Amino acid sequence: QADLNVTRAAVYRRDNAEFVLAATLDRGVVPASFEERLDAEAGLVGMAVRLQRRISVLDPEVEPIPPADRGGAVLCGPIWEGKRIEAIVVIHDLPLLELSPSGLSRVDPLLGWASEVRSRLARLTEQSDPDYFDRRIGVYRFSYLLETPHREIGRAQRHGLPLRVLRV
16 A cells, blocks of 8 residues: 555455455545455456466456456456465555556565565464464464564574563
8 A cells, every 4th residue: 555555455365266355455535345255267356367467457468358347456466375376466446647567567576575475474384383373363372472482582692682572
């Protein structure tokens, strides 16, 4: 939102052949509802999945798709986990001046960063003790939170780094 002044966007997570609404941003004067599920094979979302890259209404491949079938999106792009698209960012509204090739190209590093974070979390989850993270509810387990301060304080002392600890 801060970089492109996006006023309306959503993130959808993959659920088999569909994408399920996971997070939204709506800074419009009159907020509108988002679709709960998106078809991974239709519209701009389907094209982004098929081409495996960011797609916008400015791309020539989008011209054959009637505006009514685009789902109101002006841009969408994949978030990867390894070699699989696990989520998709759909931007519905942004200022006209940002709807330019240079403006839209700024989305690519953000999608790359989100993909790297998602892949890193998946690797950590696979390599770690199953008690490290509870994927069902999306939080760290209490045992992990208890051992982390001891480990990090030890690292800071070993390397002579300043460290502040805030306990909430």
